[in-house]
Amino acid sequence: VNVRALAHLLLGTCFGAAVCLSGAADFDAMTRMFLFKEGNLLGVAIVTSAVSAVGLWLLRRTGRRSVVGGRCRWTPRRVQRGTVLGSMLFGVGWGLSGTCPGTALVQVGQGHVVALFTLGGIVVGNALYDPLVRALRWPRSTCE
Protein backbone atom coordinates (compact mmCIF):
# COMPACT_ATOMS: atom_id res chain seq x y z
CA VAL A 1 0.00 0.00 0.00
CA ASN A 2 1.30 3.43 -0.93
CA VAL A 3 1.38 5.26 2.42
CA ARG A 4 1.30 8.71 0.87
CA ALA A 5 -1.76 7.91 -1.23
CA LEU A 6 -3.53 6.37 1.75
CA ALA A 7 -2.73 9.43 3.88
CA HIS A 8 -4.29 11.73 1.25
CA LEU A 9 -7.41 9.58 1.05
CA LEU A 10 -7.80 9.51 4.85
CA LEU A 11 -7.18 13.24 5.23
CA GLY A 12 -9.65 13.97 2.44
CA THR A 13 -12.24 11.82 4.19
CA CYS A 14 -11.63 13.60 7.52
CA PHE A 15 -11.82 16.99 5.81
CA GLY A 16 -15.02 16.10 3.96
CA ALA A 17 -16.63 14.69 7.11
CA ALA A 18 -15.59 17.71 9.20
CA VAL A 19 -16.91 20.16 6.60
CA CYS A 20 -20.15 18.18 6.35
CA LEU A 21 -20.59 18.10 10.15
CA SER A 22 -19.90 21.85 10.35
CA GLY A 23 -22.94 22.58 8.15
CA ALA A 24 -20.82 24.38 5.51
CA ALA A 25 -22.09 22.01 2.80
CA ASP A 26 -25.69 22.70 3.81
CA PHE A 27 -27.26 25.14 1.31
CA ASP A 28 -29.85 26.28 3.88
CA ALA A 29 -27.28 26.98 6.61
CA MET A 30 -24.98 28.83 4.18
CA THR A 31 -27.85 30.93 2.81
CA ARG A 32 -29.17 31.76 6.27
CA MET A 33 -25.67 32.91 7.23
CA PHE A 34 -25.52 35.20 4.18
CA LEU A 35 -28.95 36.61 5.11
CA PHE A 36 -27.92 37.18 8.75
CA LYS A 37 -30.59 34.73 9.90
CA GLU A 38 -28.13 32.37 11.57
CA GLY A 39 -24.64 32.86 13.03
CA ASN A 40 -23.54 29.23 13.34
CA LEU A 41 -21.36 29.06 10.21
CA LEU A 42 -19.78 32.43 10.94
CA GLY A 43 -18.73 30.99 14.32
CA VAL A 44 -17.36 27.93 12.54
CA ALA A 45 -15.30 30.14 10.18
CA ILE A 46 -13.87 32.20 13.05
CA VAL A 47 -12.96 29.18 15.21
CA THR A 48 -11.48 27.36 12.19
CA SER A 49 -9.28 30.36 11.39
CA ALA A 50 -8.18 30.73 15.03
CA VAL A 51 -7.34 27.03 15.47
CA SER A 52 -5.52 26.94 12.09
CA ALA A 53 -3.60 30.15 12.84
CA VAL A 54 -2.25 28.79 16.13
CA GLY A 55 -1.59 25.28 14.77
CA LEU A 56 0.12 26.46 11.58
CA TRP A 57 2.21 28.99 13.52
CA LEU A 58 3.41 26.23 15.84
CA LEU A 59 4.09 23.90 12.91
CA ARG A 60 6.10 26.56 11.13
CA ARG A 61 8.02 27.50 14.29
CA THR A 62 9.09 23.93 14.95
CA GLY A 63 10.20 23.66 11.30
CA ARG A 64 9.64 19.92 11.37
CA ARG A 65 9.44 17.70 8.32
CA SER A 66 6.03 16.39 7.33
CA VAL A 67 5.27 12.70 7.83
CA VAL A 68 5.06 11.64 4.17
CA GLY A 69 5.73 14.80 2.09
CA GLY A 70 9.22 15.98 3.08
CA ARG A 71 9.77 19.59 4.15
CA CYS A 72 6.63 21.71 4.61
CA ARG A 73 6.10 24.16 1.75
CA TRP A 74 5.01 27.60 2.92
CA THR A 75 4.47 29.18 -0.49
CA PRO A 76 3.43 32.82 0.01
CA ARG A 77 0.01 33.78 -1.32
CA ARG A 78 0.61 37.21 -2.79
CA VAL A 79 -1.88 39.60 -4.32
CA GLN A 80 -1.82 38.71 -8.01
CA ARG A 81 -3.30 40.02 -11.24
CA GLY A 82 -6.53 38.04 -10.91
CA THR A 83 -7.08 38.36 -7.16
CA VAL A 84 -9.82 41.01 -7.32
CA LEU A 85 -11.68 39.83 -10.44
CA GLY A 86 -11.35 36.15 -9.50
CA SER A 87 -12.56 36.65 -5.94
CA MET A 88 -15.55 38.62 -7.23
CA LEU A 89 -16.54 35.92 -9.74
CA PHE A 90 -16.10 33.26 -7.08
CA GLY A 91 -18.18 35.34 -4.64
CA VAL A 92 -21.09 35.53 -7.11
CA GLY A 93 -21.01 31.75 -7.68
CA TRP A 94 -20.67 31.06 -3.97
CA GLY A 95 -23.43 33.46 -2.90
CA LEU A 96 -25.91 32.07 -5.42
CA SER A 97 -25.18 28.34 -5.13
CA GLY A 98 -24.01 28.33 -1.50
CA THR A 99 -21.22 26.05 -2.69
CA CYS A 100 -17.44 26.20 -3.01
CA PRO A 101 -14.97 23.71 -4.58
CA GLY A 102 -14.82 21.63 -1.36
CA THR A 103 -18.48 21.63 -0.38
CA ALA A 104 -19.56 20.69 -3.93
CA LEU A 105 -17.68 17.39 -3.43
CA VAL A 106 -19.26 16.87 0.00
CA GLN A 107 -22.72 17.46 -1.50
CA VAL A 108 -22.02 14.89 -4.23
CA GLY A 109 -21.15 12.40 -1.47
CA GLN A 110 -24.42 13.23 0.26
CA GLY A 111 -26.35 12.31 -2.87
CA HIS A 112 -27.35 15.80 -4.07
CA VAL A 113 -27.90 15.64 -7.83
CA VAL A 114 -27.65 19.43 -8.27
CA ALA A 115 -24.09 19.29 -6.90
CA LEU A 116 -23.07 17.26 -9.98
CA PHE A 117 -23.97 20.29 -12.10
CA THR A 118 -21.97 22.58 -9.79
CA LEU A 119 -19.01 20.20 -9.87
CA GLY A 120 -19.15 19.95 -13.68
CA GLY A 121 -19.22 23.75 -13.84
CA ILE A 122 -16.17 24.02 -11.58
CA VAL A 123 -14.19 21.70 -13.85
CA VAL A 124 -15.28 23.68 -16.95
CA GLY A 125 -14.39 26.94 -15.16
CA ASN A 126 -10.91 25.61 -14.44
CA ALA A 127 -10.53 24.63 -18.09
CA LEU A 128 -11.58 28.14 -19.19
CA TYR A 129 -8.81 29.72 -17.13
CA ASP A 130 -6.01 29.24 -19.64
CA PRO A 131 -7.79 30.71 -22.68
CA LEU A 132 -9.02 33.58 -20.49
CA VAL A 133 -5.59 34.63 -19.20
CA ARG A 134 -4.18 34.25 -22.72
CA ALA A 135 -6.89 36.59 -24.03
CA LEU A 136 -6.27 39.07 -21.20
CA ARG A 137 -2.49 38.71 -21.63
CA TRP A 138 -2.15 38.09 -17.89
CA PRO A 139 0.60 35.89 -16.47
CA ARG A 140 -0.49 32.33 -15.68
CA SER A 141 -0.66 31.77 -11.93
CA THR A 142 -1.45 28.84 -9.67
CA CYS A 143 -3.51 28.01 -6.57
CA GLU A 144 -0.46 26.48 -4.86
Place this chain on the structure above:
Amino acid sequence: VTALPWWLAGTLVGTVAVTYPLVTGRLVGVSGNYEQLLDLFRRRRAPAPDDEQMLRAMVAATEAQFGQQALPPTVSPSAASVKEAAEDSADDTIGRALFLLGIVAGGLLVQLRAGFPAAAWSLGNEFDVRFHGLGLAVGPLFAGCGVLIGVGTRLAGGCTSGHGISGVACGQRGSLLSAAIFWGVGLLTAQLAYLVLT
Protein backbone atom coordinates in the same frame (compact mmCIF):
# COMPACT_ATOMS: atom_id res chain seq x y z
CA VAL B 1 -27.45 15.94 8.74
CA THR B 2 -27.48 17.81 12.05
CA ALA B 3 -24.55 20.20 12.32
CA LEU B 4 -22.24 20.12 15.33
CA PRO B 5 -22.07 23.17 17.63
CA TRP B 6 -20.01 25.92 15.93
CA TRP B 7 -17.10 25.80 18.39
CA LEU B 8 -16.72 22.04 18.03
CA ALA B 9 -17.12 22.08 14.24
CA GLY B 10 -14.60 24.92 13.91
CA THR B 11 -12.09 23.08 16.09
CA LEU B 12 -12.56 19.93 14.01
CA VAL B 13 -12.07 21.64 10.62
CA GLY B 14 -9.14 23.66 12.02
CA THR B 15 -7.49 20.50 13.35
CA VAL B 16 -7.74 18.82 9.94
CA ALA B 17 -6.33 21.98 8.31
CA VAL B 18 -3.27 21.74 10.59
CA THR B 19 -2.91 17.95 10.34
CA TYR B 20 -2.89 18.09 6.53
CA PRO B 21 0.42 20.00 6.20
CA LEU B 22 1.84 18.07 9.15
CA VAL B 23 1.33 14.85 7.18
CA THR B 24 1.68 15.92 3.53
CA GLY B 25 3.92 18.99 3.73
CA ARG B 26 1.39 21.09 1.81
CA LEU B 27 -1.18 23.58 3.09
CA VAL B 28 -4.77 22.47 2.65
CA GLY B 29 -6.51 23.94 -0.40
CA VAL B 30 -9.12 22.26 -2.56
CA SER B 31 -9.02 24.36 -5.74
CA GLY B 32 -5.29 23.65 -6.28
CA ASN B 33 -6.12 19.96 -6.64
CA TYR B 34 -8.67 20.56 -9.42
CA GLU B 35 -6.10 22.73 -11.14
CA GLN B 36 -3.27 20.21 -10.95
CA LEU B 37 -5.43 17.29 -12.08
CA LEU B 38 -6.76 19.25 -15.02
CA ASP B 39 -3.23 20.39 -15.94
CA LEU B 40 -2.12 16.79 -15.91
CA PHE B 41 -4.96 15.76 -18.22
CA ARG B 42 -4.05 18.58 -20.58
CA ARG B 43 -0.35 17.65 -20.59
CA ARG B 44 -1.25 14.04 -21.42
CA ARG B 45 -3.25 15.22 -24.40
CA ALA B 46 -0.61 17.63 -25.70
CA PRO B 47 2.65 16.73 -24.01
CA ALA B 48 4.71 19.89 -23.55
CA PRO B 49 7.20 19.86 -20.67
CA ASP B 50 6.88 22.73 -18.22
CA ASP B 51 9.90 24.83 -17.26
CA GLU B 52 10.78 22.75 -14.24
CA GLN B 53 10.70 19.45 -16.13
CA MET B 54 12.80 20.99 -18.89
CA LEU B 55 15.34 22.27 -16.35
CA ARG B 56 15.53 18.88 -14.65
CA ALA B 57 16.07 17.12 -17.99
CA MET B 58 18.82 19.59 -18.97
CA VAL B 59 20.53 19.22 -15.60
CA ALA B 60 20.40 15.42 -15.86
CA ALA B 61 21.84 15.53 -19.42
CA THR B 62 24.63 17.93 -18.38
CA GLU B 63 25.48 15.73 -15.43
CA ALA B 64 25.53 12.61 -17.61
CA GLN B 65 27.93 14.19 -20.10
CA PHE B 66 30.26 16.28 -17.93
CA GLY B 67 29.85 14.88 -14.39
CA GLN B 68 28.39 16.48 -11.31
CA GLN B 69 31.28 18.96 -10.86
CA ALA B 70 30.13 20.70 -14.05
CA LEU B 71 26.97 21.85 -12.26
CA PRO B 72 26.85 24.90 -10.01
CA PRO B 73 26.05 23.99 -6.39
CA THR B 74 22.57 25.52 -6.58
CA VAL B 75 21.44 23.15 -9.32
CA SER B 76 23.10 19.85 -8.62
CA PRO B 77 20.40 17.22 -8.35
CA SER B 78 21.91 13.81 -9.00
CA ALA B 79 20.30 11.47 -11.51
CA ALA B 80 18.83 9.61 -8.52
CA SER B 81 17.21 12.75 -7.15
CA VAL B 82 15.75 13.56 -10.58
CA LYS B 83 14.23 10.09 -10.68
CA GLU B 84 12.97 10.53 -7.13
CA ALA B 85 11.38 13.87 -8.05
CA ALA B 86 9.60 12.25 -11.01
CA GLU B 87 8.24 9.51 -8.73
CA ASP B 88 7.20 12.11 -6.16
CA SER B 89 5.27 13.96 -8.82
CA ALA B 90 3.44 10.78 -9.90
CA ASP B 91 2.60 10.02 -6.25
CA ASP B 92 1.50 13.59 -5.84
CA THR B 93 -1.05 13.29 -8.64
CA ILE B 94 -2.54 10.15 -7.12
CA GLY B 95 -2.57 11.87 -3.72
CA ARG B 96 -4.41 14.89 -5.10
CA ALA B 97 -7.04 12.74 -6.82
CA LEU B 98 -7.50 10.64 -3.67
CA PHE B 99 -7.83 13.75 -1.51
CA LEU B 100 -10.75 14.97 -3.65
CA LEU B 101 -12.27 11.47 -3.65
CA GLY B 102 -11.84 11.40 0.14
CA ILE B 103 -13.90 14.58 0.50
CA VAL B 104 -16.75 12.89 -1.39
CA ALA B 105 -16.34 9.82 0.87
CA GLY B 106 -16.42 12.05 3.97
CA GLY B 107 -19.75 13.54 2.88
CA LEU B 108 -21.09 10.06 2.13
CA LEU B 109 -20.00 8.64 5.51
CA VAL B 110 -21.64 11.45 7.49
CA GLN B 111 -24.78 11.11 5.38
CA LEU B 112 -24.85 7.34 5.96
CA ARG B 113 -25.09 7.91 9.72
CA ALA B 114 -28.26 9.96 9.14
CA GLY B 115 -29.67 7.47 6.63
CA PHE B 116 -28.81 6.14 3.19
CA PRO B 117 -28.35 9.07 0.77
CA ALA B 118 -31.29 9.22 -1.61
CA ALA B 119 -30.44 10.99 -4.86
CA ALA B 120 -32.26 14.20 -3.91
CA TRP B 121 -32.77 17.18 -6.19
CA SER B 122 -33.63 19.72 -3.49
CA LEU B 123 -30.90 21.11 -1.25
CA GLY B 124 -33.37 22.11 1.50
CA ASN B 125 -36.11 24.56 2.44
CA GLU B 126 -34.29 27.78 1.53
CA PHE B 127 -33.37 26.15 -1.81
CA ASP B 128 -37.05 25.30 -2.49
CA VAL B 129 -38.19 28.82 -1.60
CA ARG B 130 -35.74 30.35 -4.09
CA PHE B 131 -35.66 27.89 -6.93
CA HIS B 132 -39.03 26.04 -6.98
CA GLY B 133 -40.22 28.12 -9.93
CA LEU B 134 -37.19 27.27 -12.03
CA GLY B 135 -37.75 23.51 -12.15
CA LEU B 136 -34.97 21.63 -13.90
CA ALA B 137 -33.39 24.92 -15.03
CA VAL B 138 -31.73 24.96 -11.61
CA GLY B 139 -29.22 22.41 -13.00
CA PRO B 140 -27.81 24.73 -15.70
CA LEU B 141 -27.99 27.65 -13.23
CA PHE B 142 -25.82 25.80 -10.73
CA ALA B 143 -23.51 24.68 -13.54
CA GLY B 144 -23.11 28.38 -14.39
CA CYS B 145 -22.32 29.10 -10.73
CA GLY B 146 -19.77 26.28 -10.89
CA VAL B 147 -18.09 27.90 -13.91
CA LEU B 148 -17.81 31.20 -11.99
CA ILE B 149 -16.44 29.32 -8.96
CA GLY B 150 -13.93 27.37 -11.08
CA VAL B 151 -12.55 30.25 -13.12
CA GLY B 152 -12.80 32.67 -10.17
CA THR B 153 -10.80 30.53 -7.77
CA ARG B 154 -8.16 29.92 -10.46
CA LEU B 155 -7.80 33.65 -11.12
CA ALA B 156 -7.73 34.43 -7.39
CA GLY B 157 -5.29 31.59 -6.68
CA GLY B 158 -7.39 29.84 -4.05
CA CYS B 159 -10.84 29.21 -2.60
CA THR B 160 -12.56 29.09 0.79
CA SER B 161 -10.01 26.51 1.99
CA GLY B 162 -6.73 27.64 0.36
CA HIS B 163 -7.30 31.35 0.97
CA GLY B 164 -10.11 31.32 3.56
CA ILE B 165 -8.58 28.77 5.94
CA SER B 166 -4.85 28.28 5.25
CA GLY B 167 -3.92 31.66 3.77
CA VAL B 168 -5.88 33.81 6.22
CA ALA B 169 -4.56 31.73 9.16
CA CYS B 170 -1.00 32.45 7.93
CA GLY B 171 -1.79 36.16 7.50
CA GLN B 172 -1.04 36.13 3.75
CA ARG B 173 -1.95 39.38 2.01
CA GLY B 174 -3.32 37.77 -1.15
CA SER B 175 -5.55 35.52 0.93
CA LEU B 176 -6.79 38.29 3.22
CA LEU B 177 -7.76 40.44 0.22
CA SER B 178 -9.33 37.54 -1.66
CA ALA B 179 -11.31 36.32 1.38
CA ALA B 180 -12.57 39.84 2.14
CA ILE B 181 -13.79 40.17 -1.46
CA PHE B 182 -15.43 36.76 -1.86
CA TRP B 183 -17.14 37.01 1.52
CA GLY B 184 -18.43 40.50 0.69
CA VAL B 185 -19.56 39.64 -2.83
CA GLY B 186 -21.03 36.31 -1.68
CA LEU B 187 -23.07 38.10 0.94
CA LEU B 188 -24.31 40.74 -1.50
CA THR B 189 -25.19 38.12 -4.13
CA ALA B 190 -27.15 36.00 -1.65
CA GLN B 191 -29.05 39.09 -0.45
CA LEU B 192 -29.84 40.13 -4.03
CA ALA B 193 -30.92 36.59 -4.93
CA TYR B 194 -33.24 36.63 -1.93
CA LEU B 195 -34.84 39.89 -3.10
CA VAL B 196 -35.20 38.78 -6.72
CA LEU B 197 -36.13 35.12 -6.32
CA THR B 198 -38.49 35.13 -3.34
